[in-house]
Amino acid sequence: MGTIIIAAGLLILAATSLQAAMGLYSVTARTLAANRLDRAQLALFRDRATTLLKRVDADRAHRELSWNGKRKFRIARRVYEDPNNDICSFYLRPHDEKPVPPFRPGQFLTFELPIPGQSQPVVRCYSLSDGPANEPQYRVSIKKLGAPPKAPEGTPPGLSSNFFHDQLNEDDIVEVFAPAGEFYLEQESERPVVLIGGGVGLTPVVSMLNWLVSSGSNREIWFFYGVRNRSEHAMYDHLQEIAKENPNVHTVIAYSQPTETCVKGVDYDHKGFVGVDLMKSVLETNNYEFYICGPPPMMDMVTKALAEWGVPDEDVRFEAFGPASVKKAGSGEDSKPEAGAPTFEVEFSRSKIKAQWAKNMGTLLDLAEANGVKARFGCRAGNCGTCSTALKQGDVDYVSKPGKEPESGSCLTCIAQPTSNLVLDI
Ligand SMILES: Cc1cc2nc3c(=O)[nH]c(=O)nc-3n(C[C@H](O)[C@H](O)[C@H](O)COP(=O)(O)OP(=O)(O)OC[C@H]3O[C@@H](n4cnc5c(N)ncnc54)[C@H](O)[C@@H]3O)c2cc1C
Ligand code: FES
Known part of the structure; x- marks a missing residue:
């Protein structure tokens, strides 16, 4: 009998200890979870505060360093970006060697060019095509435009783009208005983002991509780029490297007319145009911020299809490069x-x-x-x-x-x- 009582007592003790241990465990787990949550919230708060402070700094720098009217910039470097040599990047440094204001990725510079034979200076806009630089420097990437394929004989080629490609060399001076434009990346947002560039319309979205990567953003980033084939594929090595080195960056390259030498899976991922069907095949939801720049038919098609997919208007931003003439x-x-x-x-x-x-x-x-x-x-x-x-x-x-x-x-x-x-x- 005594043994039974002792055994029952031990059992009750064990059960109580187990209950206490369970209780202690669950309190500890809750505390740990709460601490983890606190730590996570703190980290989130810290990240947001840092981003906001950076924004305030950038806005102040922009106010203090921006300029009115034209400013002289020296072409410090020219680099062709595609195998056809149709797109050339121009690195610009201020002639006065003073600092330049930061810009929002997606914005553009406006140039006033004294093109021989023109009765007045030719004014054209070119998107800034790089992220922020550690030195006073901007970059624009310009596509040389010939006459449109069906234009009547004698139609002149693009004025400004040909002037840049054929007449402007390193050390030449150009006159530039300060960065401007309302098509820019929401830098404070933490939402996943889809960047879409068609042809030379890749320039503002590459600037956004470069900014996201260099700011260490861990946002989910999809970069869709459509061109005809490898011969038009600009910034090839740069895009491959970014995708390789940043697990949060996914590039999807679409060739509408791949040639025999274009290798699927290496040079490009999809045969056809960049459209919403392609996006649906790789994106799990439509819950992204979309930024689009490309030829008008592509923009028209993509923006309409995004609306049909249920993407709210405020999540879709776009810019067209109007061919001025x-x-x-x-x-x-x-x-x-x-x-x-x-x-x-x-x-x-x-x-x-x-x-x-x-x-x-x-x-x-x-x-x-x-x-x-x-x-x-x-x-x-x-x-x-x-x-x-x-x-x-x-x-x-x-x-x-x-x-x-x-x-x-x-x-x-x-x-x-x-x-x-x-x-x-x-
Ligand atoms: C905000 C913004 C950002 C931009 N960013 C970039 C960029 O990053 N990179 C870039 O390359 N471009 C960009 N552009 C486009 C750029 O501003 C120019 O429009 C482009 O370079 C063409 O200018 P152009 O002077 O060379 O050609 P234009 O002289 O304006 O001619 C345009 C086309 O019209 C043809 N044309 C001329 N006259 C006639 C005629 N009488 N009849 C029929 N066709 C004719 C020309 O042959 C040419 O094909 C941007 C535009 C905007 C608005
Ligand atoms: S010329 Fe660009 S807004 Fe009118």
Whole structure:
């Protein structure tokens, strides 16, 4: 009997100890988990604070170092980026050797070029194509444009891109406006990101990629790049190296016309265009921030398909490189109002010129040019803000949505049409 009592007592003791041990274990586990959570939250908080501080520093540096109007830059280096030598990178250093402001990856520089034979300087925008540099330096990568394949004989090749490729050498000086643009990477975000570049449209998204990698971001990054084949494939080694060295970076290269020498699985991953079906085949969800830059048909197709896939508009950012001269030549505007059409009077106050505008005459920029008014422009597509002009009187409508909202009281003449009589400060 005594033995039974002792055994029962031992059993109760063991059960109690086990319960206590279990209790202790679960408290310890909870504490450890809570500590782990605290540590994780602390790390997250620290990361966010560091990112925000960096942003504040960058904004301050931008304010202090940015410049108004033009600044002289020296071409420090030229590097071809593709086997065809169609895309050339130009490394630019400030002629005054003073620091340059940081920029947001995706932004562009605007150049004013004194091209021989042109009645006024040619203004063009080029995206910054690299991440931040440790030295005062910017990089742009420019594609040399020939005449379009179906253009009539005698159509001139691209003015600015050919000037850069054929006339500008190392040590030459170019005049540049400060970095600008509303198409840029949300640097403070921690969400996974999809970067999509078509042809030379890879430039702003490579800048985003380089920034993400050099800032040590652990965001999930997908980089889709579409070109015809290996001969057009720009920054080949750079992209391969980034994908190899950063487990969070996934590159998907699509060739629309691979040749026999293009090796699938080595040079490229997919035969065809970069489209949303391709994205769906590798992305598990649509929960990404999407940044797209490429030829208009690709952008049109991708943005529509993303909307159909349920990606909210605010998660899709894009920029088109408007071919400046084509827009002008192809828009079919007339220099006189159509007979009987309603007209508005537009006064270009600084130039002391008044003109009648009707719908067949295109935009205010077209009207200015048709009347010999020297108006500045870059993209002719409402993206760059170069044509922003003070509206002293009257109202305008836009033929397409401005990529960059002008300041209040100003308008973007390249996409604006009057809805009343106007006075413009040009
Ligand atoms: C925000 C932004 C960023 C950009 N970033 C880049 C970049 O990073 N890299 C890059 O390479 N480009 C970029 N671009 C495009 C760039 O600004 C220029 O539009 C491009 O280089 C073409 O300019 P161009 O002066 O060489 O050609 P343009 O002289 O403007 O001519 C464009 C095309 O029109 C053809 N053309 C000329 N006249 C006629 C005519 N009468 N009829 C029919 N066709 C004609 C030309 O042959 C040429 O093919 C960017 C554009 C914008 C708006
Ligand atoms: S010329 Fe670029 S916004 Fe008008």
